[in-house]
């Protein structure tokens with residue numbers, strides 16, 4: 001499944017369903033999905049592993065308490081610990097709470113958690129879901145701290161790991177605020193963007209979507225772009241093809257001291273299938289002795305015979321660099337703007353205006369700090385809402401904007417967004433972004449529309465990182481020069 005739903009859409013779908021079926025039905029189905037997932041986990045764990053549900057004050061807590069009831073009916077030793085001893089405020093949860101007590105069910109207090117943790121329970125996190133309005137505090141924050149000290153306990157988050165914003169993937173209250181770290185998140189009605197980008201990637205674990213019987217794909221707000229969608233964009237090469245069939249990429253960058261950045265972009269372009277690759281560097285030709293097929297071009301030689309330009313990797317911010325960017329923006333060729341090209345645009349309103357009025361396909365590939373410079377905010381603000389800022393950047397520039405980093409986000413000026421479901425912290429090393437810029441330029445040169453080139457390129461790049469990490473589990477030590485070959489493997493049809 002690839003559809004992503006914002007909280008507001010989930011709420012609307014929920015209301016529509018409750019009007020049709022009456023209250024309680026969805027909670028019944030949600031609790032069943034949680035109980036099913038918990039039962040599966042419990043069967044893998046040592047016999048008699050207790051199941052402990054953390055029950056919050058809203059309907060998320062209602063899901064948790066009803067799941068406990070269902071697990072007990074199936075013979076599992078499931079227990080509930082409530083954040084508050086009083087009845088829940090949410091109506092469906094209140095009904096579950098009263099039914100549970102009417103049958104003689106017990107609910108412990110959350111401060112009993114330390115004693116349970118000594119027995120290595122399976123933990124169900126039902127503290128807060130999509131109704132979280134502020135940072136976790138008090139007993140909820142303390143429960144997160146205790147669970148952080150007990151990483152051996154498996155945790156299943158209900159709907160959203162408590163503390164994570166389901167729309168943005170940021171931790172509510174900032175990166176240092178408490179949030180549950182789950183092994184699995186069972187998310188209700190539809191998948192949420194905030195489970196797949198930024199800080200959330202260290203909190204959500206695997207994501208299981210429980211649709212609860214609501215058909216709603218048409219209401220999706222965004223897309224999770226993974227292998228299945230990537231494979232649909234791959235086209236077999238015609239037998240009767242030649243190097244001219246796959247486009248020529250011009251990489252503009254590689255000033256003295258950072259020549260390698262342009263060469264990495266050139267290798268990336270080569271790896272993603274470009275027919276020919278040229279490098280134009282401001283301080284004289286740069287060569288890649290290991291890649292003798294790469295050609296050089298004079299820095300001011302123009303764009304003849306070129307099908308796509310990749311500009312900015314190691315370019316510097318000299319007047320010469322600015323002129324080259326001005327020429328590239330003026331050309332009618334598909335363009336990737338990375339690194340210093342983005343910094344030059346951020347510093348020069350005339351270049352920014354030129355970018356905004358450009359008609360040819362244009363992809364911007366900022367990391368969060370570059371995105372921050374372009375939008376006039378801090379990188380912390382970017383990370384607090386990666387999707388919102390990617391959309392703002394696309395709207396401001398009229399270009400396809402890819403904000404990189406864990407859970408890269410691609411946004412289009414028309415308001416569509418995709419989260420890339422591929423990536424690895426192995427990629428957090430200098431030069432990997434240069435490779436990506438070249439990869440996307442090669443796909444543009446092969447006539448792929450900007451949105452497809454950005455998504456496929458970023459997915460292949462993220463998958464290349466994952467491939468490398470398979471044989472290097474610590475994730476440390478990847479050199480960017482190793483990436484292009486892995487990108488080629490990732491781009492092979494399954």
Ligand SMILES: NC(=O)C1=CN([C@@H]2O[C@H](COP(=O)(O)OP(=O)(O)OC[C@H]3O[C@@H](n4cnc5c(N)ncnc54)[C@H](O)[C@@H]3O)[C@@H](O)[C@H]2O)[C@@H](O)CC1
Pocket residue numbers: 014018024026027030031056057058059060061063089090092127128129130131132133134135136137158159160188
């Ligand atoms: N209504 C329904 O039929 C369904 C609801 N579902 C569940 O219900 C959840 C949403 O329920 P709610 O809207 O009740 O929201 P939550 O269960 O997320 O909790 C919201 C409650 O917590 C309070 N609150 C928010 N942040 C707090 C904080 N930091 N500290 C203390 N209190 C805080 C709010 O004032 C509100 O009372 C979903 O995530 C999902 O788990 C699912 O069962 C699907 C069906």
Ligand SMILES: Nc1ncnc2c1ncn2[C@@H]1O[C@H](COP(=O)(O)OP(=O)(O)O)[C@@H](O)[C@H]1O
Pocket residue numbers: 339366367404405406407408422423424425426427428429430431432433434435436461
């Ligand atoms: N923790 C991470 N998880 C996934 N991808 C990452 C992570 N850290 C970095 N990356 C990826 O590595 C690349 C780094 O690019 P960038 O910051 O521009 O580096 P450079 O300019 O040195 O090439 C981006 O594609 C980014 O998405």
Ligand SMILES: [K+]
Pocket residue numbers: 060125126127128129157158159160161162
């Ligand atoms: K939760």
